[in-house]
Amino acid sequence: MAADGGFAAAHLRAFIERIERLEEEKRALLGDIKEIYGEAKANGFAPKIMRQVVRLRKMDTSERQEQEALIDVYLKALIDTPPPSALAAE
Amino acid sequence: MAADGGFAAAHLRAFIERIERLEEEKRALLGDIKEIYGEAKANGFAPKIMRQVVRLRKMDTSERQEQEALIDVYLKALIDTPPPSALAAE
Amino acid sequence: MAADGGFAAAHLRAFIERIERLEEEKRALLGDIKEIYGEAKANGFAPKIMRQVVRLRKMDTSERQEQEALIDVYLKALIDTPPPSALAAE
């Protein structure tokens, strides 16, 4: 790669530049999102809860439903086997 | 730290050794868990589903319950606002 | 909040919608970045190294060198304490 007259280096530069450009955009986007949570908080909403809500709404629409039935079967088989964490509640 | 006659170095060594020892144990534990999933698979169970089940059982017993009510309120407020991903399903 | 005639709910909906819209954009951006790393890989570059490079370029040079120096001090303090993995080599 070093013996190619710098062509590879130029290639690499192009990739890195594109990536860094997109990362800048991403950074801006993250800032915008954060700002909205800030506004919401100023209006009496709980950002933490809102984040969970956004997350849940994402999950619910995924292909998870397809496997839901099987998960349910497994969970039901364990219905009288409480998870260990239940002990911590004492 | 360099001018302490190596006392700090000995101290650091002790900490690192303890950590590396525990990491070894952790590694072994992960191996055991993996093995069990393998056994289960050999018995006709789906490891992937089992992992999700374990995960769900963990979540259900966490402090999430405390915030569950509030999450519910938020979700209900959004009941006629479908998430964007619904559009992708077309 | 529940007793406000739904005004708060409408407000919440507006916030969530804005957030979910931006998250869609973010998702797209992440996909683009990933794609570029994929292209780079197909051209013989190592994505893992590229990521480190992008990260290093974000840091101030002096800060980076300071960290490396400290790492070196720690490593040297452990010079006669072989890591556990050496044992596995037997």
Next chain:
Amino acid sequence: MAADGGFAAAHLRAFIERIERLEEEKRALLGDIKEIYGEAKANGFAPKIMRQVVRLRKMDTSERQEQEALIDVYLKALIDTPPPSALAAE
């Protein structure tokens, strides 16, 4: 599986219980490790550096140097391509 008189369910329960037990141990182990880093910090060591040191000691020396060399090559190829952050300094 459902028509087996619950034998499979019992089997599944056994697997899940073993897994959850081991996960508890893992959780405890992680807590212990975290605790040691805390102690070290209280004694004037930098946990962040320690973690990197532990990580480096896990890698083979030659492998590590190989990576560093490659990072250097990449960085040098980008030497006249300033990162975007330089623009922010203006």
Next chain:
DNA sequence: TCGCCTGATAGTTGCC
């Protein structure tokens, strides 16, 4: 078996 992708872990940052 390889590549992809999701889930786990470490680092960073902002809040309290």
Next chain:
DNA sequence: GGCAACTATCAGGCGA
């Protein structure tokens, strides 16, 4: 200054 949330990296599991 410590704590907790969020982001990014990494490794293991899954599917082709």
